[in-house]
Amino acid sequence: MAVLKLLSGMFLGSSYFSSLFFPFFENFATNPFQSPYVISWHEGDAAAFPYPAFMLYFMVAPRLLMAPFGAAMWPLPLKFLLYHIPLFVADLTMLAVFIRWFHGRSRRVILLLWCSPVLFYISYIHGQLDVVPISLLSVSLYLLFRERLTGSAIVLGLGLAAKTHLVMTLPFFLLYIWRHRERTQALLSYVGLVVLTFVLVNMPFLFDHAFRHMVFENLEQKKIGQVAFRLARNSPEFYAIPAAYILLVFYALRIKIQNRDIFIMFLGFAFGVMLLFINPMPGWYYWVVPFLVYFFSRASLVQCLLFVALQFSYLLYFGLSPTSDYREVFQSVLPQFAQGPNLYTLFASAGFNAPMLSDGAFTLMQTLLIANCLWIYWRGIKALQYNKFSSHSFLIGIAGDSGSGKSTLTENLLELFTPSHMTALCGDDMHKWQRGHAKWKEYTHLNPKGNELHQELHYLAALRQNMTIFRRHYDHTTGEFTEAIAITPKPLMVMEGLHTFLLKPTRTMLDLKIFMSPDEMLQLHWKIQRDMLKRGYSKEQIIASVEARRTDAERYVKVQAHAADIVFTFFPIEPIGDRLGDLDYNPAVGLRIMLSNRFYLDPLLDGISALYQQNVKHYYECENWQIIEFMDFLPFEAIEQIGEKYVSDIQDFGIYAPAWKGGWEGVQQIIVAYIIFHDGTRFPEF
Numbered sequence: 002m003a004v005l006k007l008l009s010g011m012f013l014g015s016s017y018f019s020s021l022f023f024p025f026f027e028n029f030a031t032n033p034f035q036s037p038y039v040i041s042w043h044e045g046d047a048a049a050f051p052y053p054a055f056m057l058y059f060m061v062a063p064r065l066l067m068a069p070f071g072a073a074m075w076p077l078p079l080k081f082l083l084y085h086i087p088l089f090v091a092d093l094t095m096l097a098v099f100i101r102w103f104h105g106r107s108r109r110v111i112l113l114l115w116c117s118p119v120l121f122y123i124s125y126i127h128g129q130l131d132v133v134p135i136s137l138l139s140v141s142l143y144l145l146f147r148e149r150l151t152g153s154a155i156v157l158g159l160g161l162a163a164k165t166h167l168v169m170t171l172p173f174f175l176l177y178i179w180r181h182r183e184r185t186q187a188l189l190s191y192v193g194l195v196v197l198t199f200v201l202v203n204m205p206f207l208f209d210h211a212f213r214h215m216v217f218e219n220l221e222q223k224k225i226g227q228v229a230f231r232l233a234r235n236s237p238e239f240y241a242i243p244a245a246y247i248l249l250v251f252y253a254l255r256i257k258i259q260n261r262d263i264f265i266m267f268l269g270f271a272f273g274v275m276l277l278f279i280n281p282m283p284g285w286y287y288w289v290v291p292f293l294v295y296f297f298s299r300a301s302l303v304q305c306l307l308f309v310a311l312q313f314s315y316l317l318y319f320g321l322s323p324t325s326d327y328r329e330v331f332q333s334v335l336p337q338f339a340q341g342p343n344l345y346t347l348f349a350s351a352g353f354n355a356p357m358l359s360d361g362a363f364t365l366m367q368t369l370l371i372a373n374c375l376w377i378y379w380r381g382i383k384a385l386q387y388n389k390f391s392s393h394s395f396l397i398g399i400a401g402d403s404g405s406g407k408s409t410l411t412e413n414l415l416e417l418f419t420p421s422h423m424t425a426l427c428g429d430d431m432h433k434w435q436r437g438h439a440k441w442k443e444y445t446h447l448n449p450k451g452n453e454l455h456q457e458l459h460y461l462a463a464l465r466q467n468m469t470i471f472r473r474h475y476d477h478t479t480g481e482f483t484e485a486i487a488i489t490p491k492p493l494m495v496m497e498g499l500h501t502f503l504l505k506p507t508r509t510m511l512d513l514k515i516f517m518s519p520d521e522m523l524q525l526h527w528k529i530q531r532d533m534l535k536r537g538y539s540k541e542q543i544i545a546s547v548e549a550r551r552t553d554a555e556r557y558v559k560v561q562a563h564a565a566d567i568v569f570t571f572f573p574i575e576p577i578g579d580r581l582g583d584l585d586y587n588p589a590v591g592l593r594i595m596l597s598n599r600f601y602l603d604p605l606l607d608g609i610s611a612l613y614q615q616n617v618k619h620y621y622e623c624e625n626w627q628i629i630e631f632m633d634f635l636p637f638e639a640i641e642q643i644g645e646k647y648v649s650d651i652q653d654f655g656i657y658a659p660a661w662k663g664g665w666e667g668v669q670q671i672i673v674a675y676i677i678f679h680d681g682t683r684f685p686e687f
């Protein structure tokens with residue numbers, strides 16, 4: 002395919018390429034210190050090159066590099082080849098981005114994107130340059146989704162400096178950044194960098210009247226104002242395309258661009274609007290096809306037929322249109338054939354109704370474009386609506402005794418789901434009194450009487466209704482409460498504490514309940530280490546406090562295990578003995594996971610067993626439970642591989658580089674994430 006593309010680029014090309022772009026590039030290549038925009042302008046060729054400077058530099062780079070090797074005298078096909086190398090590089094770059102996005106679906110991406118007949122025709126037969134800005138757009142998006150905002154802004158600025166149409170994407174970028182960062186400063190720096198890059202790249206030409214006229218006031222842009230109508234005879238014109246575009250931006254504002262799919266769907270729509278309303282140039286379809294590929298890469302083969310039909314109708318229409326260049330593109334290899342009448346003229350002279358054929362093909366193409374857009378709408382928005390996180394936060398409760406590993410698990414979940422998708426609340430914030438208060442002699446921290454559990458219930462109910470709450474925090478380093486801080490609901494909320502499922506209504510409200518129940522000695526060992534290092538207690542104080550709270554731990558904390566959906570039990574592989582509390586002793590541990598038998602985990606467990614034979618034991622116990630035991634530690638690479646394969650929904654959720662951990666912490670992340678995204682949580686308790 003690569004060879005075919007380059008060969009085609011060498012020998013074929015419409016007059017756009019050969020009569021407009023090619024002489025323009027040659028002007029610049031032979032005289033790089035004189036503005037080719039000014040030359041074309043003086044020669045009356047105002048439409049020669051409607052693109053800003055980055056497109057010029059990028060397209061002419063190989064030709065300039067080859068200048069010392071006599072490229073000026075090379076035969077035409079070789080020069081054409083030089084000018085197609087940048088298109089080829091852009092094409093390959095976009096393919097690389099898509100392959101990164103769709104791990105495990107590279108064959109489909111290669112088929113739909115790299116082998117797309119429409120994209121092939123546009124770049125290597127017709128000779129339009131749209132692959133360059135679209136490829137830069139895909140790189141900018143790639144960097145954005147990896148949270149590399151600076152790189153993304155610079156590449157978007159370069160994209161704008163390749164084709165100004167890209168400015169249409171900017172509002173969607175900003176909405177996405179706002180959704181993820183919620184900082185005006187992030188927006189301002191992003192826009193600033195985009196504009197700065199654009200200005201710097203174009204600086205050598207910005208003061209030319211010729212450049213400004215050719216780039217900012219060209220015929221293509223004027224087409225945007227062509228679709229207009231007057232509501233009354235003397236009323237002003239109503240421009241349909243800007244109106245449709247503004248409505249689209251408002252729609253994006255309303256539904257909030259929260260993940261990659263929705264973002265890309267809006268870009269597809271924004272360009273789709275242009276194509277639908279204006280009689281499109283062949284190259285314009287480059288603005289929508291890659292976004293369709295994005296969605297069809299994950300569709301069934303039957304659904305892909307819709308996309309195939311669109312491409313077929315495109316080739317049909319641009320073959321039957323009165324301006325078809327299907328013969329003209331052969332001008333440098335078969336000049337006589339190229340000058341012959343095109344299909345439209347042939348049909349007309351053979352007595353067929355050529356205008357009707359052409360209009361019919363146009364109608365088919367545009368209808369299929371609408372159908373394709375509706376399909377990606379369904380894929381992007383409807384999937385979001387069905388998604389369990391769209392209407393209210395998904396609440397995860399984590400309960401367990403002091404030092405049982407609640408905060409550690411919460412931290413690992415927070416790293417995986419990121420603070421833009423998850424917020425954690427700590428139950429200790431609901432203690433009634435600060436450290437040292439006389440009441441703590443009457444009640445232990447494990448006694449519900451020492452905690453505002455009903456207030457916590459109100460907080461949870463408010464968050465569930467998407468309301469912001471104001472809540473103080475208990476600072477363990479000072480033993481004091483902080484000022485109340487605002488907590489806004491996120492799609493995932495973790496509530497961790499000693500009594501998270503003690504009240505019945507709280508239990509009912511939680512979507513997933515996790516109980517931490519490590520081996521007693523291990524828990525004591527962990528608690529001693531943590532409280533000595535982080536909370537300033539001595540080993541003796543800690544042991545005395547655990548003893549004093551033992552009855553309350555049994556009565557109020559451990560009883561919650563029966564209400565859990567998942568119970569994690571860590572145990573030491575060897576007895577801890579007299580090394581209890583040694584700060585430098587980290588005992589090797591195993592993990593036993595007890596889960597409600599309503600979760601269907603076989604696909605995940607079979608997958609893990611296939612990867613790591615003999616590692617997983619899975620069995621059912623009593624009437625409510627199933628047990629998973631891992632025989633061996635799973636290294637980071639294994640967790641990452643399992644996560645990629647079995648928790649791929651995390652990408653639809655907007656997390657494209659999940660922070661998996663190795664070992665047991667990774668296993669906990671996998672189990673929790675798998676259950677969140679899979680059907681287990683869809684079934685209520687019967």
Ligand SMILES: Nc1ncnc2c1ncn2[C@@H]1O[C@H](COP(=O)(O)OP(=O)(O)OP(=O)(O)O)[C@@H](O)[C@H]1O
Pocket residue numbers: 401402403404405406407408409410499527528530531571665666
């Ligand atoms: N999976 C684990 N592997 C190794 N160490 C762990 C693990 N989980 C917890 N620990 C150790 O136990 C200590 C206590 O854990 P953590 O702070 O998460 O408990 P907690 O239940 O939140 O306690 P508290 O309710 O008192 O705040 C941690 O400092 C950590 O060193």
Ligand SMILES: O=C(CO)[C@H](O)[C@H](O)COP(=O)(O)O
Pocket residue numbers: 402403404429432436446447476477478480499536
């Ligand atoms: O049980 C506890 C945490 O779950 C703590 O003992 C309780 O929060 C009091 O903390 P501190 O000793 O730092 O004042």
